[in-house]
Amino acid sequence: MATQNPARPRRRGHDPESVLSIAVSVFNERGYDGTSMEDLARALGVTKSAIYYHVPGKEQLLARALDRALDGLFAMVTDPRAAAGPAIDRLEFVVRQSVRILVDRLPYVTLLLRVRGNSATEQAALERRREFDRFIAHLVKQAAAEGSIRADVDPALVTRLLFGAVNSITEWYHPSRGATADDLANTLLTITLDGLRTPTP
Amino acid sequence: MATQNPARPRRRGHDPESVLSIAVSVFNERGYDGTSMEDLARALGVTKSAIYYHVPGKEQLLARALDRALDGLFAMVTDPRAAAGPAIDRLEFVVRQSVRILVDRLPYVTLLLRVRGNSATEQAALERRREFDRFIAHLVKQAAAEGSIRADVDPALVTRLLFGAVNSITEWYHPSRGATADDLANTLLTITLDGLRTPTP
DNA sequence: GTGTTTACCGAACATTCGGTCAGTTGACAA
DNA sequence: TTGTCAACTGACCGAATGTTCGGTAAACAC
Structure with missing residues (x-):
């Protein structure tokens, strides 16, 4: 041996x-x-x-791929930095971490975001994803309740749009050329937290 | 008769x-x-x-649906309000108009945004869509050149993320309950232009 | 009434689908 | 040299796919 x-x-x-x-x-x-x-x-x-x-077959390939994406996302949810401290800081951590996972596991997350529930496998993945989305929505709501984000916008809408931007990364990002995950997260957080507009004097 | x-x-x-x-x-x-x-x-x-x-067949159904989405988007591009004035104002007009078309023609635009180029029909739609995207990217670049948006972010990246948020509407918006197209556009522009953060005193 | 048109059905078409299985190949151990 | 075994081939299966076509019932025009 x-x-x-x-x-x-x-x-x-x-x-x-x-x-x-x-x-x-x-x-x-x-x-x-x-x-x-x-x-x-x-x-x-x-x-x-x-x-x-x-x-074993085509659907098992899909199931394994989707698990790979979802496991990454849920690992972040259970991180202590996502559980304690001001909600706005936890939100920033989760956004930053999401971008990182999205870039690290790009093909798997890309596949996850396109799932429509055509089979039991897809429906199970969709349900896990919805659980993740609820976690984010709760975080944004807390940040609003703590007064860390502006009060004149609906937190649920903010969640959708914010993670719409995050998830869109799978549609256009190519790791070879261009920005790193940190670059993406920095730009995204700058825009959404501080805004694009330059102050008019 | x-x-x-x-x-x-x-x-x-x-x-x-x-x-x-x-x-x-x-x-x-x-x-x-x-x-x-x-x-x-x-x-x-x-x-x-x-x-x-x-x-005539399945693919013709797809082609007609995609045209319906693309015709709406290109009608906006040729609008005079998208062609004259400060770039930041034109950008705001185009974002607002995009949200409106997206909501008005929700199922058609949704279908368009999921096309991957599997057939000649899909490839033609993709090419028209890329043309639209280039138009937007040019607008953001102009707004940056005019100093209307902050200089510490890459205009190309801003374009992707901004329209990532816009396009994400197809993933979660239900016209029956919830916000109108104007509500969506207002919230989206508030976030991306002025930012989420409340000023810390 | 008679003829025509509209909107459809049911059966069949060739092709492609995901998946199975008996057998072959070639690298390695002894 | 022989035997083993991981890795693969090629032929095949039943089911599903997009599409075609001959027929038909009901509504219409005259």
Whole structure:
């Protein structure tokens, strides 16, 4: 025994991880329903049936991808920095963290944000996502109650628009060229907290 | 002749317009690729083949829906109020108008924003949309050049985030209950131009 | 009444879908 | 050299897909 490296180099071929990674990128290009197993096989450089050696099926690929996005988001919710202190500070932390997770797990979160509930898998993901959204909405409401954000706007509406901007990152962000997650978060928080307008003298 | 009302009551059955309207709402529920002609038929209360009496096919339904969204957006671009005056005022007009069109033509714009370019129809729509996006980006850049918006943020990034918030409306807005298009635009412009934060004394 | 048009149905079409399975390949251990 | 086994192929399945087509019932025109 012990002739084999525990993290063996996998000389050739795929594993469940590489299949998932490539599958998710194709899902994001063509949409989940618009992607056939044949499309995935082509992207992987194998035949359709080879995919079933690594993963149980198409819907399991989706389920694993969505979990990867949701686990990241919920890890942040349970962070102590999201639970104590002034609501406005916790909100800023959550926004910053959301942007980071969104960028770190871009393909997975992108897929999550496009889910419409067509199957039990998608509905379960949608429900977890709604739970996350409720958490954010509660935070904004608290910040309003504490007087940290202006009183002439509806907190529920603010939540939607704020995270509309955050989530839009999946629609246009390309990690290769351009800003870092921190750049994005800084710009986003500057705009939404302090406003774009320059003071008119 | 003249025995027929020019706006005849259409005693029974569908017409291309009602088919499009219902089809788009189903497309938005399940996604275009996730919607079968059988799904549409069920929603229309007819058989699959009846649909082909009114419209040439599934992709034509998509094309007509996308045009309806894009025509609205481009009508605004050619409005004189979007072409003259301080860039910051024109930007505010365009944001306000975008929200209005988005709400007025909610299902059509929703469909447009989910297009990924899977067919020639989708690619053509994407190209028209990109043209619209370039117009907005140019406006923000001008507002920055005129010193009307803060200089410490990247105008391109501002454009993405601003219209990320605008476009997110399709993800959560329900016209029945809740705010009007003007409410949405007011809140959105208040946040992004003046900021959420209350001044700390 | 008769003929025409409108709006539809039911059956079938070729194709594509996700998925299965018996068998093959090639790297490795002994 | 032989045997093992992970990784894969190719042929195939039943179901679902978008679309076509011959027929038809009801409303209309005359």
